[in-house]
Amino acid sequence: MRCEWQAQTRVVAMGEWVGETVGPDVWETCRGLIPVGSVFAFLAEHRGRLFPAQMFADMYPSANGRPSMPPQILAAAITLQALHGLSDYQTVQELRCDLRWKAACGLGLYDMAFDPSLLAYFRRRLARSARPNRIFETVREVVKSTGVLKGKHRRALDSTVLDDAVATQDTVTQIIAAIRTVIREVPHAAEQAAIQCTAHDYTDPGKPRIAWNDEQARADLIDALVTDAVRLLGHLPDQQLGEKAANALGLLALVAGQDVEPAEDSNGRDGRWRITQGTAYDRMISTVDPEARHVHKTRTHRQDGFKAHLAVEPETGLYTALALRPATGTEHHEATVGIDLLADEDSPVDVFGDSAYSTGDTCQILHRAGHRLFLKPAPLKTAVLGGFSLDDFAINTAGSTVTCPAGHTVPLSEPSGRHMQRKALFTDQCASCPCASSAPPPRPAGSSPSAPTTTCSPLPATRPAPTPTGKPPTDDGDHPSNAPSPGSSPTATADSATAAPSRTTPGSTPVPQPSTCEP
Structure with missing residues (x-):
C-alpha cells in the first residue's frame, strides 16, 4: 500500500481552525488496515456527522484566536478514551502510534497529536458549557438509531467514587x-x-x-x-x-x-x-471546591469527591445512562438516582444492582414501570446479637399493625424522624413474654424495640425462574441473580394483618422476588 504525502487543508467553521494534516490521511490511504465494523471505522466514516463543528460553537465563542485542535477531533478522542478506559497520557500515545486511532480521529500518518493536558482543558470547557453531556447524548442517539441494544433487556446499576483533587480543610x-x-x-x-x-x-x-x-x-x-x-x-x-x-x-x-x-x-x-460535638450533615470539606464531600463506600474506607452513577448493558458494555452527583444527601443516594437512570427506557428491562438500590420506594416505582428487579436485598440487622430481625415480625402497613413472633399485635406509628420511619413498641408485651428467656433483651430497660416501615411488599414474579444450566447468562434465561443471595433471608409481607414471614420450602425452586422490603 502506497502512503504518499498529502497536504489537505481543513477549514473548520465555528472556530475557524485552518490547518493541514501531517502526512497522508490514514483513513483514505490505509483503510484496509482498519477493522471493518469496528468503532474506529465508524468514527472515521461518520465523525463529521456525529460531531459537527457547530456542535461546539458555544464552547469557543471568541472571534479572536482559534482552538489549538479541532474540537471534533478531541470529541472523538475522549469517546475512544472512555471506551477503552485510558488515561490522558495513554490516549495521546494511542493517537501517536495506532493507525486505528489516527483514522478514527482524522489525524495524518505522521501527526504527533497534542499534549495530554489539552484533553483536560476540553473536558473543562464541556463541564462549564450549557450542555456538558452533549457527546454522551450524541453517542446514545447513535446507539438507539443503529439498534445495537435491540433485544438487550438487562441493565446493571452501579456507582463509583470520583476522587477530588482538593485537600480537606479544617x-x-x-x-x-x-x-x-x-x-x-x-x-x-x-x-x-x-x-x-x-x-x-x-x-x-x-x-x-x-x-x-x-x-x-x-x-x-x-x-x-x-x-x-x-x-x-x-x-x-x-x-x-x-x-x-x-x-x-x-x-x-x-x-x-x-x-x-x-x-x-x-x-x-x-x-x-x-x-460542635460531631460532624455537620452534608459538611463542606474545602473552600477550593465547595461541592466536594466525604464519601463512605464502606464503614472503614473514606474518600473525598463526588459519585458517578451509571446504567450499563452488561453484554455489550454500553452505558445507557449516567449521572454525576454530590456524594451525600438522600436526593443523591443510589436508590434515588437509579430511578432517573432508567427513566428513558422505552420498554421494561431486567434491573441488576446491589442492596443500595433495594429500598422500598425505589422497588415500588421500578416495578410499577414494568421492570423486573434482581436487586440484592439489604442484610437483615438485629438490635442485639441473637435478637429478632425484621423478618421475624408480620408487618401490615395497610392496617398499621405489627405482630411479633409470640403473636402479640401492636399499632404501627405514623412516619417520623429524619428517615420517616414507623415504629412499633412492644414494651409491655416483652416484659412477660416467654420469648424473652430465649433471646437477649432487645433494648435496655425502659425502652423497646422498633420496627421500621415496610414500604414495599414482595410481589409475584412475572415469569418463572429459569433452571440453572451452567452456561453464561443470556438475555433470555439463566440469570445468576435469580437465586437468592447467599445468606439472605426471606422478606416479611406487609399486605395483611395475619401475614407471617415468608419462607422457602425445602426442596422447592426459589422464585426471585422482583421487589424487597425496606427496613
Whole structure:
C-alpha cells in the first residue's frame, strides 16, 4: 500500500481552525488496515456527522484566536478514551502510534497529536458549557438509531467514587479562606474587615500564630474567627452583588456556622462559640471546591469527591445512562438516582444492582414501570446479637399493625424522624413474654424495640425462574441473580394483618422476588 504525502487543508467553521494534516490521511490511504465494523471505522466514516463543528460553537465563542485542535477531533478522542478506559497520557500515545486511532480521529500518518493536558482543558470547557453531556447524548442517539441494544433487556446499576483533587480543610483554614475571599470579591468588604475583623491578620498567608497544642488557645481562636465572620457579614452595606461576590458571602455564612455551636454556658445570643460535638450533615470539606464531600463506600474506607452513577448493558458494555452527583444527601443516594437512570427506557428491562438500590420506594416505582428487579436485598440487622430481625415480625402497613413472633399485635406509628420511619413498641408485651428467656433483651430497660416501615411488599414474579444450566447468562434465561443471595433471608409481607414471614420450602425452586422490603 502506497502512503504518499498529502497536504489537505481543513477549514473548520465555528472556530475557524485552518490547518493541514501531517502526512497522508490514514483513513483514505490505509483503510484496509482498519477493522471493518469496528468503532474506529465508524468514527472515521461518520465523525463529521456525529460531531459537527457547530456542535461546539458555544464552547469557543471568541472571534479572536482559534482552538489549538479541532474540537471534533478531541470529541472523538475522549469517546475512544472512555471506551477503552485510558488515561490522558495513554490516549495521546494511542493517537501517536495506532493507525486505528489516527483514522478514527482524522489525524495524518505522521501527526504527533497534542499534549495530554489539552484533553483536560476540553473536558473543562464541556463541564462549564450549557450542555456538558452533549457527546454522551450524541453517542446514545447513535446507539438507539443503529439498534445495537435491540433485544438487550438487562441493565446493571452501579456507582463509583470520583476522587477530588482538593485537600480537606479544617475549620480554621475554611473560615480564614472564606473571609479572604469576601474581602477580595465583595465591594467595600476590605474597609469593613479592617474595622470588624481582629482575630487574625487576613493579609498574612499563614495560619494564626498561637500555641496549637494548647486546647484553650484553639478554642479561643475558633470563637474569635467565627465572631469576625459574623461581624463582617452583619456590617456589609446593602448592595447589588455579582455572582462571584454573592457566592463568596454565601460560602462565608456556611463555613462560619457548620462546625460550631454556642459555648457551653452561652445563652445562644451572646456571640460565644465552640467546636460542635460531631460532624455537620452534608459538611463542606474545602473552600477550593465547595461541592466536594466525604464519601463512605464502606464503614472503614473514606474518600473525598463526588459519585458517578451509571446504567450499563452488561453484554455489550454500553452505558445507557449516567449521572454525576454530590456524594451525600438522600436526593443523591443510589436508590434515588437509579430511578432517573432508567427513566428513558422505552420498554421494561431486567434491573441488576446491589442492596443500595433495594429500598422500598425505589422497588415500588421500578416495578410499577414494568421492570423486573434482581436487586440484592439489604442484610437483615438485629438490635442485639441473637435478637429478632425484621423478618421475624408480620408487618401490615395497610392496617398499621405489627405482630411479633409470640403473636402479640401492636399499632404501627405514623412516619417520623429524619428517615420517616414507623415504629412499633412492644414494651409491655416483652416484659412477660416467654420469648424473652430465649433471646437477649432487645433494648435496655425502659425502652423497646422498633420496627421500621415496610414500604414495599414482595410481589409475584412475572415469569418463572429459569433452571440453572451452567452456561453464561443470556438475555433470555439463566440469570445468576435469580437465586437468592447467599445468606439472605426471606422478606416479611406487609399486605395483611395475619401475614407471617415468608419462607422457602425445602426442596422447592426459589422464585426471585422482583421487589424487597425496606427496613
